[in-house]
Amino acid sequence: MNPEAHITGSETTASAPSPITVDIRVSVNGDRCPLTVDTRETLLDTLRERLDLTGAKKGCDHGQCGACTVLVDGRRVKSCLTLTVTLDDREIVTVEGLADDDGPHPLQTAFIEHDAFQCGYCTPGQLCSAVGMLAEAAAGWPSAVTRDTGGRAGDGAADGASDRGDDRAGTGRGAPPGGGIRLDDDEIRERMSGNLCRCGAYVNIVAAIGEVAR
Amino acid sequence: MRPFAYLRAADAPSAVAASAERPNTMYLAGGTNLVDLMRLGVAVPETLVDVSRISSGAVEESADGALLIGAGVRNSDLAADPLVRRRHPMLAQAVLAGASGQIRNMATVGGNLLQRTRCSYFQDVTKPCNKRQPGTGCPARAGDHRNLAIIGHSESCVATHPSDMAVALTALGAIVHVEGADGPRTVPMPGLHRLPGDEPDRDTVLDPGDLVTAVEVPPLPFAARSRYRKVRDRASFAFAVVSVAAALDVADGVVRDCRIALGGVAHAPWRAETAEAALRGSAATEAVFARAADAELAAARPLADNAFKVPLTRNVLVRTLIDLVETS
Numbered sequence: 001m002n003p004e005a006h007i008t009g010s011e012t013t014a015s016a017p018s019p020i021t022v023d024i025r026v027s028v029n030g031d032r033c034p035l036t037v038d039t040r041e042t043l044l045d046t047l048r049e050r051l052d053l054t055g056a057k058k059g060c061d062h063g064q065c066g067a068c069t070v071l072v073d074g075r076r077v078k079s080c081l082t083l084t085v086t087l088d089d090r091e092i093v094t095v096e097g098l099a100d101d102d103g104p105h106p107l108q109t110a111f112i113e114h115d116a117f118q119c120g121y122c123t124p125g126q127l128c129s130a131v132g133m134l135a136e137a138a139a140g141w142p143s144a145v146t147r148d149t150g151g152r153a154g155d156g157a158a159d160g161a162s163d164r165g166d167d168r169a170g171t172g173r174g175a176p177p178g179g180g181i182r183l184d185d186d187e188i189r190e191r192m193s194g195n196l197c198r199c200g201a202y203v204n205i206v207a208a209i210g211e212v213a214r
Numbered sequence: 215m216r217p218f219a220y221l222r223a224a225d226a227p228s229a230v231a232a233s234a235e236r237p238n239t240m241y242l243a244g245g246t247n248l249v250d251l252m253r254l255g256v257a258v259p260e261t262l263v264d265v266s267r268i269s270s271g272a273v274e275e276s277a278d279g280a281l282l283i284g285a286g287v288r289n290s291d292l293a294a295d296p297l298v299r300r301r302h303p304m305l306a307q308a309v310l311a312g313a314s315g316q317i318r319n320m321a322t323v324g325g326n327l328l329q330r331t332r333c334s335y336f337q338d339v340t341k342p343c344n345k346r347q348p349g350t351g352c353p354a355r356a357g358d359h360r361n362l363a364i365i366g367h368s369e370s371c372v373a374t375h376p377s378d379m380a381v382a383l384t385a386l387g388a389i390v391h392v393e394g395a396d397g398p399r400t401v402p403m404p405g406l407h408r409l410p411g412d413e414p415d416r417d418t419v420l421d422p423g424d425l426v427t428a429v430e431v432p433p434l435p436f437a438a439r440s441r442y443r444k445v446r447d448r449a450s451f452a453f454a455v456v457s458v459a460a461a462l463d464v465a466d467g468v469v470r471d472c473r474i475a476l477g478g479v480a481h482a483p484w485r486a487e488t489a490e491a492a493l494r495g496s497a498a499t500e501a502v503f504a505r506a507a508d509a510e511l512a513a514a515r516p517l518a519d520n521a522f523k524v525p526l527t528r529n530v531l532v533r534t535l536i537d538l539v540e541t542s
Binding site: 017018019020022038039040042061062063066069075076077078081082083085086088129132133136139140141142143144148189190191192193194195 | 215216217218219220222242245246249250252253262264266290293294299303306307310311313314315316317319320449450451
């Protein structure tokens with residue numbers, strides 16, 4: 001068992017149990033961060049309240065709106081449902097970490113060019129989600145609207161003759177030979193359904209992501 | 215949220231041992247349901263044992279051709295796995311029909327099986343609920359039950375099981391591998407999830423401290439042509455109103471074999487054994503499919519506001535079977 005949780009603060013009482021804290025190390029936008037975290041703390045609260053990274057937004061706090069989306073080890077996740085204590089040695093990227101020395105991330109530029117927001121509250125989550133989503137499609141991951149070929153391009157049937165398929169040892173699990181999934185508007189809408197926009201800027205969000213995807 | 219201790223398990227036996235040593239322990243994997251239930255005050259563990267890093271994160275093929283899916287496999291990896299997509303497309307489709315991209319990246323196979331109902335009374339600690347607090351009553355029977363069970367429910371509980379993945383696994387006859395206080399054992403599906411009876415607080419046959427370590431999907435060649443069809447209130451990112459997982463083996467216009475399970479209709483993923491029996495050896499026609507669906511749903515006992523689910527389930531099942539015939 002590791003890490004061993006240790007108890008801080010005064011003696012536990014029945015009415016108000018003391019917080020329990022654990023020491024972890026995480027990387028946030030490339031910076032190493034040693035942290036002592038309350039086991040109850042979510043990644044969203046750690047980012048916003050302790051690391052002054054207020055890009056990720058608290059919308060519903062129940063995993064239903066996507067405004068808190070960030071990347072953990074390159075995968076998009078909901079930071080409101082992620083306990084920070086579970087993230088020891090993980091790499092976290094927030095919307096503040098998308099731009100580099102050359103300027104904004106292409107998705108950020110596309111969102112501006114396509115007017116893909118009104119109030120902007122959902123935008124950091126939309127951007128991080130889109131970054132993760134494009135990587136998933138490039139890896140050949142199907143979605144609910146993909147006409148799935150079982151990982152083989154141009155073969156709609158499952159013949160069962162070569163189940164192990166060359167792709168399994170190739171560029172990535174599930175990646176069809178020759179590349180990823182082509183993202184039309186239906187694919188983008190389905191894959192981005194975990195991010196709500198109450199202003200209803202979806203048409204322009206889909207266009208912005210589509211421009212970068214294609 | 216009440217403070218809780220946190221331990222990270224290195225392997226399944228040590229996770230089970232840690233659970234046995236401490237009172238009121240829960241396992242944490244993806245956390246997409248449990249963390250929310252803790253925030254709502256529905257789950258109040260004193261210790262979380264994190265099992266998300268124990269080595270069960272792969273889909274492997276066993277010598278007899280079964281697929282062994284580690285309990286820690288993320289939903290997104292399961293749905294993208296080439297073997298799963300070719301051999302059991304209904305399983306990949308079911309996973310992709312559930313939740314959102316972010317949640318599928320977090321949620322695990324084991325956690326998906328053991329997620330709790332989304333019945334609004336269960337999730338609201340200010341309301342009575344026999345599942346959350348046995349003996350307090352079930353306001354859903356006279357209240358909001360539009361999306362609750364139509365079959366197999368009891369006076370004490372009309373909740374539905376929310377998983378899409380579990381519906382496909384029930385159709386496929388999956389075998390759940392469990393590590394318990396007395397060592398490893400297996401539990402077949404259907405058979406993992408219970409009907410509510412007078413113990414609706416027990417979703418499954420597992421005992422406290424039991425840990426799901428893997429899900430085995432036995433070989434089923436005709437499932438290479440299978441389908442998961444889900445009806446919901448919006449186009450994506452919503453729980454099923456009803457769903458159907460079906461595999462059909464048709465030769466010369468006759469159903470040689472079939473597997474059917476229904477979602478969104480009961481406290482457990484519902485294996486449609488009556489419909490399956492009616493179909494085996496029968497002509498693969500719409501009229502026969504409709505009779506089989508009606509036979510299955512003869513046991514339905516809808517409530518005042520969810521009677522629409524009975525014809526909806528019937529129609530979705532018939533259409534799914536027709537689609538399977540037309541694509542074969």
